[in-house]
Amino acid sequence: MLDERTGTQKALIGLGGFVILFWSAAPFFWQLSTSFQEDVALTSETPSFLPNPWTWVHYTNIFVDKQFHIYLRNSAIVAGLTTLFCLAIGSLAGFALSRLQIRGRFGILAAILSVSMFPQIAIVGPLYLLASNLALLDTYMGLVITYVALGVPLVTWVMFGYFDTLPMELDEAARMDGCTPFGVLWRIILPISVPSLVTTGLLAFIAAWNEFMFALAFTSTIDHQTVPVGIANFTNLYYIPWGDIAAASIVVTIPLVIMVLVFQRRIIDGLTQGAVKE
Numbered sequence: 001m002l003d004e005r006t007g008t009q010k011a012l013i014g015l016g017g018f019v020i021l022f023w024s025a026a027p028f029f030w031q032l033s034t035s036f037q038e039d040v041a042l043t044s045e046t047p048s049f050l051p052n053p054w055t056w057v058h059y060t061n062i063f064v065d066k067q068f069h070i071y072l073r074n075s076a077i078v079a080g081l082t083t084l085f086c087l088a089i090g091s092l093a094g095f096a097l098s099r100l101q102i103r104g105r106f107g108i109l110a111a112i113l114s115v116s117m118f119p120q121i122a123i124v125g126p127l128y129l130l131a132s133n134l135a136l137l138d139t140y141m142g143l144v145i146t147y148v149a150l151g152v153p154l155v156t157w158v159m160f161g162y163f164d165t166l167p168m169e170l171d172e173a174a175r176m177d178g179c180t181p182f183g184v185l186w187r188i189i190l191p192i193s194v195p196s197l198v199t200t201g202l203l204a205f206i207a208a209w210n211e212f213m214f215a216l217a218f219t220s221t222i223d224h225q226t227v228p229v230g231i232a233n234f235t236n237l238y239y240i241p242w243g244d245i246a247a248a249s250i251v252v253t254i255p256l257v258i259m260v261l262v263f264q265r266r267i268i269d270g271l272t273q274g275a276v277k278e
Contacts, residue, residue, distance in 0.1 A: 028250075028253065030049070031246045031249050031250055032246075032250055033049055033050065033051055034242060034243060034246035035058050035059070035243060035246040035247035035249075035250050036051040036054050036055060036056070036058075037051040037055065037243060038051075038053070038055050038057070038243070039241075039242075039243055042242050042243055057243070058241075058243040058244050058246065058247035059247045059251075061241070061243075061244050061247070062234075062244050062247050062248050062251070066230070066233075066234065066244070067222060068230060068248055068251065070222055070223070070230075071222070071225060071226060071227045071229070071230030071231075072227060072251070072252075074140070074223075074224055074225060074226050074227075075208075075209055075226040075227040075252075077140055078140055078143045078144055078147065078208060078215075078226055079147075079205050079208040079209040080205070081140070081144045082143075082144050082147040082148055082151060082204060082205070082208040083201045083204045083205045083208065085144065085148045086147075086148055086151040086152055086155045086200075086201070086204040087155060087197060087200065087201050087204070089148065089152050089155070089156075090151075090152050090154075090155025090156040090158075090159050090200070091155070091159050091185070091190065091193075091197070092185070093112070093152070093156040093159075093160075094155070094156050094157075094158075094159030094160035094161075094162075094163050095159070095163055095181075095185045095189060097109060097156070097160050098159075098160050098163035098164045099163060099168070099171055099181070099184070099185075099189070100181060109156070109157065109160065112152075112153045112156055112157070113153055113157060115149075115153055116150060116153035116154065120213050120214070121213070124213055124214060124217050127146060127214070128217050128218065131146075131218055136218075137218055137219075137220070138218065138219050138220050138221055138223075138224050139224060140224060142218050143214065143215060143218055143219070143224070143226070146214050146218070147207070147208045147211060147214070150207070151204045151207060151208065154200075154203065154204070154207075155200050155203075155204055158196065158199075158200045158203075159193070159196065159197075159200060162193060162196040163189060163193070166189065166192070166193075170184075170188050170189070171184050171188070171189075174187065174188045194266065195266045195267070195268075198263050198266040198267060199266065199267045202259060202260070202263065202267065205259070206256060209226075209227070209252075209256065210228060211226070211228065212228035212229065212232070215228060215229045216228075216229050216232070227248075227252050230248070231245055231248050231249070231252075234248070
């Protein structure tokens with residue numbers, strides 16, 4: 001009976017996993033198929049999942065005609081800088097609130113979290129005026145500062161939660177050896193927090209990589225526009241290039257998939273470590 005129940009449970013788990021995989025991966029494979037189909041096939045009455053014939057014209061269009069590599073470069077610069085600054089500021093803030101004796105730290109955390117709860121549409125106008133007065137429109141720095149302000153609350157909360165699970169004996173032993181608070185963070189806490197840093201950094205990177213509203217409002221030329229804005233620029237009044245958009249979406253998704261696959265072990269460790277407070 002136990003073996004039959006175990007076999008049934010395994011079958012149900014396998015079926016559930018297949019359903020989740022199909023639900024998550026099917027849109028990606030449909031986009032992949034679309035990116036290799038000709039425009040005539042995409043507008044036919046009977047759609048086909050498999051391209052017939054195959055074509056690379058959409059990838060040629062986005063990189064040769066639409067200069068999509070420039071948008072990719074801009075997104076990589078903005079998202080990379082955003083991730084570095086978010087991790088630096090969020091780690092310092094999370095460490096200070098978790099490991100140092102700061103009065104009213106939970107009130108500070110609540111204030112930090114409340115900042116991130118404002119709808120983007122409600123703050124894009126004031127931030128636009130501020131960026132305009134500071135000559136930050138159509139610059140990398142204007143986007144990076146905005147994304148860091150939006151990403152630091154999440155990073156601070158996640159790192160605070162992780163640091164709070166580490167035993168205080170680590171700090172005490174390091175201070176007995178002459179470490180300053182910053183030395184404790186740099187030499188002791190951060191090296192053992194790599195999984196959490198990787199997980200949090202990836203979340204910050206993906207958020208900056210996919211952000212559209214501020215990138216659309218703050219940039220006006222291809223020199224600083226990011227990938228979401230670049231894809232939006234593909235369309236015109238009378239024509240939507242579905243094949244080019246599908247090809248661009250595949251190209252944009254591949255770096256994120258590679259990052260997740262490369263760091264999957266670190267991501268799993270970051271999500272599970274600290275779940276039990278010692």
